[in-house]
Amino acid sequence: MEFKVPTMAELMAAGEEPEILFWVGCAGSYDERAQKITRDICKILHHVGIKYAVLGTEESCTGDPAKRAGNEFLFQMQAMTNIEVLNAYNIKKIVTGCPHCFNTIKNEYPGLGGTYEVIHHTQLIQDLINEGKLKAEGGESFKGKKITYHDPCYLGRANGIYEAPRKAFEVLDAQLVEMKRCKSNGLCCGAGGAQMFKEPEKGNKDINVERIDEALQTNPQVIAAGCPFCMTMLSDGIKLKDKEQEVKVLDIAEITARANGL
Amino acid sequence: MVAQILFLVLTLAAIALFTINLRKIIRNIRLGKAVNRNDQPAKRWITMLRVAFGQSKMVVRPIPAFLHFFVYIGFVIINIEVLEIMIDGIFGTHRIFNGLGGLYNFLIASFEILALTVWVSCAIFLIRRNVLKLKRFSGVEMKSWPKSDANYILITEILLMSAFLLMNAADAKLQSLGVGHYVQAGAFPVSQYLINLLPSTESALVIIERSCWWFHIIGILAFLNYLPYSKHFHIIFAFPNTYFSNLEPKGEFTNMASVTNEVKAMLDPSFVPAESEPGKFGAKDVTDLTWVNLMNAYTCTECGRCTSVCPANITGKLLSPRKIMMDTRDRITEVGQNIDKHGAEHQDGKSLLDDYISREEIWACTSCNACTEACPVNIDPLQIIVELRRYAVMEESQAPASINAMMGNIENNQAPWKYSPADRFNWAQES
Numbered sequence: 001m002e003f004k005v006p007t008m009a010e011l012m013a014a015g016e017e018p019e020i021l022f023w024v025g026c027a028g029s030y031d032e033r034a035q036k037i038t039r040d041i042c043k044i045l046h047h048v049g050i051k052y053a054v055l056g057t058e059e060s061c062t063g064d065p066a067k068r069a070g071n072e073f074l075f076q077m078q079a080m081t082n083i084e085v086l087n088a089y090n091i092k093k094i095v096t097g098c099p100h101c102f103n104t105i106k107n108e109y110p111g112l113g114g115t116y117e118v119i120h121h122t123q124l125i126q127d128l129i130n131e132g133k134l135k136a137e138g139g140e141s142f143k144g145k146k147i148t149y150h151d152p153c154y155l156g157r158a159n160g161i162y163e164a165p166r167k168a169f170e171v172l173d174a175q176l177v178e179m180k181r182c183k184s185n186g187l188c189c190g191a192g193g194a195q196m197f198k199e200p201e202k203g204n205k206d207i208n209v210e211r212i213d214e215a216l217q218t219n220p221q222v223i224a225a226g227c228p229f230c231m232t233m234l235s236d237g238i239k240l241k242d243k244e245q246e247v248k249v250l251d252i253a254e255i256t257a258r259a260n261g262l
Numbered sequence: 263m264v265a266q267i268l269f270l271v272l273t274l275a276a277i278a279l280f281t282i283n284l285r286k287i288i289r290n291i292r293l294g295k296a297v298n299r300n301d302q303p304a305k306r307w308i309t310m311l312r313v314a315f316g317q318s319k320m321v322v323r324p325i326p327a328f329l330h331f332f333v334y335i336g337f338v339i340i341n342i343e344v345l346e347i348m349i350d351g352i353f354g355t356h357r358i359f360n361g362l363g364g365l366y367n368f369l370i371a372s373f374e375i376l377a378l379t380v381w382v383s384c385a386i387f388l389i390r391r392n393v394l395k396l397k398r399f400s401g402v403e404m405k406s407w408p409k410s411d412a413n414y415i416l417i418t419e420i421l422l423m424s425a426f427l428l429m430n431a432a433d434a435k436l437q438s439l440g441v442g443h444y445v446q447a448g449a450f451p452v453s454q455y456l457i458n459l460l461p462s463t464e465s466a467l468v469i470i471e472r473s474c475w476w477f478h479i480i481g482i483l484a485f486l487n488y489l490p491y492s493k494h495f496h497i498i499f500a501f502p503n504t505y506f507s508n509l510e511p512k513g514e515f516t517n518m519a520s521v522t523n524e525v526k527a528m529l530d531p532s533f534v535p536a537e538s539e540p541g542k543f544g545a546k547d548v549t550d551l552t553w554v555n556l557m558n559a560y561t562c563t564e565c566g567r568c569t570s571v572c573p574a575n576i577t578g579k580l581l582s583p584r585k586i587m588m589d590t591r592d593r594i595t596e597v598g599q600n601i602d603k604h605g606a607e608h609q610d611g612k613s614l615l616d617d618y619i620s621r622e623e624i625w626a627c628t629s630c631n632a633c634t635e636a637c638p639v640n641i642d643p644l645q646i647i648v649e650l651r652r653y654a655v656m657e658e659s660q661a662p663a664s665i666n667a668m669m670g671n672i673e674n675n676q677a678p679w680k681y682s683p684a685d686r687f688n689w690a691q692e693s
Contacts, residue, residue: 005690026677028689035689042690056687060676068629069665070544070651072518074672076525107514112522153630158513181571184635185322188573193629197668197678201626204578 001039003046007056008089018053020045020124021091023105025098026061027228033235034097034228040257041097041121047262048133052095058085062104069194076112079104083114093117095124097253099154099227100192106159120155122226122252126164129171139261142172147255148179148220150211150234151186152227165226168252172259177218187211191229212237216247223249269351269479276483283490287560290598294553299506306505309640314504319638323567326390329383333419336380337497340426343373347479357433360447370448374430377423378452384416384423391416398566401575403585408493408564415494422481429474431456432467439464444471496563500639503561506554507640512631515648518543544652547613548594551649558641559591568633568643574626581626583633583643589618590646615650624650625662 011018022045028038045052063078082105086094094116096102106118119127128134136142147169155161162183169176181187190200190207200206212234215223223238225231234249250258299306312318317334320327349358360366391399391412399412431453436444441464460467489495520543523535545551548559568583569575575582593614600608615624627647634642654660661669668678676683 001690001692007687024689026679029686030677030679030681030689035692038689039692054687054690056690057683059686060683061672061678063672065678066669066672067515068648069661069669070648070653070655071661071669072521072543072652073525073656074669076517076521077528078672078676080525080529103511103513107511108517111517153628153632154513157631157635159511185571185632187571187576188628188630188632190573190628193627194665194668195628198625198662198664200577201574201579201581201622203574203626205576207573207577207628210573210577 001042003042005042006053007058008053008091009056009058011053012089016051017090019051020093020095021086021089022052022054023094023096023098023101024054024059025096025101025228027232028097029059031228031232033231037097037228037231037251037253040251040253040262041095043257043262044121044125044128044134044253044260045095047260048128055085055089062101064100064104065194065197067104067108068192075108079109079112079114083109083112086114086116091116093119095119095121097121097228097251099152099158100229103154103158120161120164120226122155122165122168123161125252125256126167129167134171134256134260136171136173136256136259137261140258142169142174142222142255142259145172145174145222146177146218146220147172147174147222147224148177148215148218149182149224149226149252150179150189150215150230151183152225152230153186153188153192155226156186157184165224165252168256169224172255174222177220179214179218181214187214189227189230189233191233196229196232206237208233208237209240212241216241216243220247222255223247224252224255225249226252263354266352266354272480272483273348273351276487280486280490283487286598286602287490289601290594291553291556291560293549293594293597294551294556295549297552297554299554302509305509306507309507309509310501310505313507313638313640314500317638319636319640322636329386332376332379332383333387336376336383336423339376340373340380342369343426344479344482347475351479356443357445357447360445366447367449370430371451374427374450374452377426381420381423381427384419388413388416388420398570401566401569401582401584403582403588404564404566408588411492411494412564414488415492418481418485418488422478422485425474425478425481427453428456429471429478432460432471432474435460435462436464436467436471439467441468493562493564496561496639499557499561503557504640506557508554508634508642508645512634516645518652542653543656544654545646545649546615546653546657548590548597550653551590551614551646555590555642555646555649556594558643559587559594561639562587562591562641563639564588565638567636567638568641571632571636573628573630573632579622579626580620581623586619586623586643586646587641590614593618615653619650621654621660623647624654625665 024038027034060082061078063075067075094105099120102118102120149165188207189211223234225234231251238244238247238249320330346359350356390396430450433444434450435457437446526533527535564584566584572583600610624647629644634644671678671680675681
């Protein structure tokens with residue numbers, strides 16, 4: 001990267017505190033496709049000049065997949081270890097690129113002693129647009145492009161966030177085309193509830209294929225996502241349909257970064 | 263006089279029987295574990311008013327919402343008529359409220375119009391189920407009793423409304439003939455069209471009028487006692503069920519306090535946990551669920567909105583959230599019957615997990631909350647699925663192999679994949 005991503009440990013050593021902690025998440029840290037989104041979120045933070053930091057190697061899984069799979073022990077072990085780290089650094093505000101991390105830290109950590117203001121990166125982008133700090137200039141033009149947005153379950157239904165992601169398309173002057181099942185009626189990509197880590201049960205279709213079929217019906221140029229797991233499922237679906245050339249699956253952070261030439 | 267005594271006995275017997283069955287159901291619900299749903303009363307009242315009274319979640323599907331609205335309004339308003347029938351039945355009076363004059367005419371006229379709309383709506387509902395065979399009303403769990411149950415309810419409602427209108431038509435004709443007991447009262451915008459179909463002798467008309475009157479009220483009393491055995495129980499339970507809704511964000515799963523104690527003790531050996539009841543983790547049987555889960559099961563009217571939006575079900579998996587609720591109700595009913603027959607300590611060796619709900623079903627869930635969003639009365643099948651998973655994982659260590667591998671990775675590498683924690687920050691090295 002063109003700039004150094006600051007860690008909490010470094011800031012603390014320098015006697016400084018960040019405005020916001022960027023919680024990267026496991027997918028954002030290890031998954032090659034999601035790493036690109038992670039870097040774009042950093043580019044946006046760097047571009048607007050927010051003082052941020054990441055935990056780096058001190059971060060660990062929030063415990064979300066363990067909890068959804070029914071392993072409350074493992075979840076709480078992870079949660080309490082993470083809360084100890086976060087509280088030791090006196091963290092007040094967290095932004096994350098993963099709706100699953102977002103939901104877990106925001107809703108399930110407070111009961112275990114970790115209370116923070118938690119936002120998803122699309123909410124950060126919305127705030128930055130509203131404050132006039134982020135526009136869509138100096139980069140790739142999305143003007144008039146047909147974009148359809150897939151609502152991640154843990155951002156949408158789970159936490160009622162439907163407008164922030166859509167706000168990001170407004171400044172692009174893009175044409176947002178909704179799928180039949182959108183917002184509170186959105187169809188899951190198939191990865192939630194720890195499904196990401198197992199083969200699906202016997203059925204007649206894969207959920208991500210069902211979703212991609214629906215997305216393709218809108219005839220989009222871009223399918224926008226806001227979750228690294230949705231990204232995997234949707235990208236796999238597009239590959240299966242052999243539409244990789246015509247249709248791009250992009251995270252909202254990537255679209256925003258591209259539109260600003262970051 | 264004989265008629266009055268008969269009426270009173272029938273009514274009291276019907277109410278007594280209903281009370282006995284209702285109390286059994288409440289006892290069964292109380293077999294569930296405690297959960298506090300008494301916080302934020304203002305928000306709870308508003309939720310009940312909006313979702314149950316206002317039917318706010320029905321509007322998502324406009325056609326059934328429209329038809330259901332007529333049946334619902336008809337049910338609520340026509341019950342004013344039942345009050346009059348009750349008073350007339352006990353005191354041997356006839357149309358006791360006719361002293362209301364113009365208002366009475368207005369009321370009877372509106373009951374008639376509502377009776378017609380209920381009749382037509384129920385007929386359309388029957389067609390949707392049996393002729394058009396809407397997909398939502400089929401599925402493995404919608405065979406035999408559940409399928410008949412729906413038809414019985416609709417046919418009963420049609421018969422009740424027919425009797426009501428026929429009774430009014432006979433009454434109107436008797437009024438026009440100037441028969442003494444039949445005072446001039448009411449307006450009959452719908453049943454007036456039935457008058458010509460009726461015989462014109464006074465005795466025949468009285469028989470029709472009385473038969474319909476008795477059929478209508480006995481039908482209502484019988485229907486009341488049918489409710490505890492039927493999916494139609496939602497007409498009562500929708501209200502408490504929405505009052506006791508989960509008010510937290512849908513994505514928030516409960517943190518198990520019993521686990522918190524153990525984890526704290528593990529991380530800090532000096533930690534002394536507060537007294538907590540020992541018990542199993544998660545749910546194997548219905549009595550391991552909360553009373554709210556069990557009330558949810560009695561509230562479910564098997565409309566299938568949950569199943570029709572479930573991504574697993576849509577793609578042909580075995581999981582159906584509606585079946586989760588129906589299995590839970592069937593099992594708690596069975597547990598209740600065991601208590602009645604053999605006493606509270608009886609064990610029948612069966613359980614919700616495996617005897618009713620299979621592992622394949624619970625592991626197909628994506629926890630996407632489409633089912634809870636779709637339910638018009640805020641039922642939560644997801645919570646039951648998660649409790650069953652908790653039992654399978656924490657009590658039995660019975661998870662799919664790949665799930666075990668994922669959990670092993672989190673334990674060892676702090677990530678669900680097999681990557682080294684030391685490489686976690688490598689993403690910043692590339693461009």
